Amino acid sequence: MSVNPTDAALVAAAxxxxxxxxxxxxxxxxxxxxxxxxxxxxxxxxxDDMAQEAFLAAWTALRTLKTDSxxxxxxxxxxxxxxxxxxxxxxxxxxxDQAWQxxxxxxxxxxxxxxxxxxxALAELPEDxxxxxxxxLAGDWSHGDAAQILEMPLGTVKSHVARGRARLMExxxxxxx
Amino acid sequence: MAEQDPLKAFFDAxxxxxxxxxxxxxxxxxxxxxxxxxxxxxxFVAGGLLVLGFMALAPTIALIGQGxxxxxxxxxxxxxxxxxxxxxxxxxxxxxSIQVPxxxxx
Numbered sequence: 001m002s003v004n005p006t007d008a009a010l011v012a013a014a015x016x017x018x019x020x021x022x023x024x025x026x027x028x029x030x031x032x033x034x035x036x037x038x039x040x041x042x043x044x045x046x047x048d049d050m051a052q053e054a055f056l057a058a059w060t061a062l063r064t065l066k067t068d069s070x071x072x073x074x075x076x077x078x079x080x081x082x083x084x085x086x087x088x089x090x091x092x093x094x095x096x097d098q099a100w101q102x103x104x105x106x107x108x109x110x111x112x113x114x115x116x117x118x119x120x121a122l123a124e125l126p127e128d129x130x131x132x133x134x135x136x137l138a139g140d141w142s143h144g145d146a147a148q149i150l151e152m153p154l155g156t157v158k159s160h161v162a163r164g165r166a167r168l169m170e171x172x173x174x175x176x177x
Numbered sequence: 178m179a180e181q182d183p184l185k186a187f188f189d190a191x192x193x194x195x196x197x198x199x200x201x202x203x204x205x206x207x208x209x210x211x212x213x214x215x216x217x218x219x220x221f222v223a224g225g226l227l228v229l230g231f232m233a234l235a236p237t238i239a240l241i242g243q244g245x246x247x248x249x250x251x252x253x254x255x256x257x258x259x260x261x262x263x264x265x266x267x268x269x270x271x272x273x274s275i276q277v278p279x280x281x282x283x
Contacts, residue, residue, distance in 0.1 A: 019205065026201050034193035034200070048193075052204045059208050118187045138188035165184070172183050 007071040015062055022062075026055055029072055032139060033079050039134035040083045042123045050086055054079035076141075076149045080131060114172070121171045125164050132157050133164035 005013075005021075007028070013021035033054060037047035057078050065074055122130060128150065135146040136157070143161065147154045 019208070022208070023201060023205055026204050027196075030197060030200055030204075031193045031195050034197075035191065038191060038193065039188075048200065052200070052207055055204045056207050056211060060211065115187060115190065119191075137184060138191075168184060168187075172187075 008067070011062065011065060011071050014059070022059055025071070029075060030055075032072070033075065036076065036079060036131075036134050036139060037083055039122060039138060040080075040127065040131050041086045042119075046086055047083075050082045051079065054082045057082065073145055073148055076135070077151070080149055080151075083131070084127065117171050118168060121168055122164075125167065128152065128156075129160040129164045132160035133168070136161045137165060137168075 005024070007025065010021045010025050010028075014025065030051065034048055034051045037051045037054075038044055041047040041050060054075065058075050061078070065071065122133070125133065131150055132146055132152075135141040135149060136143060141149070143154055143157050146152075146161075147157045150157065152160075
């Protein structure tokens with residue numbers, strides 16, 4: 001195998017039984033998948049657990065991946081399906097955490113307060129919107145690829161991204177547009 | 178665009194680490210556990226099917242055996258068996274290995 005094989009080459013090797021090839025795929029995509037899961041799920045530990053589940057599901061279903069399909073897009077679609085249920089329960093947990101947040105000392109670093117406010121705003125977005133924002137604004141995915149991953153119409157993704165971005169910019173106190 | 182910078186900075190701050198050997202190790206460990214469970218289950222099923230197969234075929238095999246293993250044919254079977262044993266021994270001495278079929282599901 002070459003020094004920097006393509007995803008397609010690694011997938012082919014993994015299909016033949018190479019654990020080393022699949023481990024390289026994990027290495028290559030773990031940051032993106034985990035970051036996406038953290039933004040969608042809101043809880044770091046749960047997000048990492050779900051990310052492992054996504055890689056495990058991808059390994060199990062590797063034979064179903066079409067040869068002309070993009071591995072990273074397919075992996076993210078699996079990750080999104082794993083994250084959906086977790087995202088709903090995370091919303092319920094946030095209602096409990098909000099009471100604690102309200103009692104915190106107000107003399108914190110303004111930048112920390114801003115980050116917390118941004119995180120809360122992101123967490124309060126509907127899960128579909130949060131996922132679209134996480135992919136397109138944070139992950140630099142195109143709207144088309146995000147629509148494929150989230151299994152939504154392209155127009156819906158664009159709308160979600162615009163609304164999510166507007167909400168976050170509002171928190172930042174920056175005019176959007 | 179300039180207004181994208183604070184947003185991008187917020188997202189960049191929440192990124193997972195670029196390199197995390199511990200995460201990779203935990204993931205590959207879970208894969209190994211899944212593979213082991215599946216292979217054990219498949220071998221259990223295969224073994225059960227073999228047992229059922231032999232049980233179904235036992236009366237037929239016994240009938241055939243009674244017809245084949247007559248005193249007149251015993252020297253022939255001994256010769257064939259001895260030849261196979263010599264051939265296998267010779268293969269081992271030359272190659273220093275005895276290859277058996279490997280069950281591979283993944």
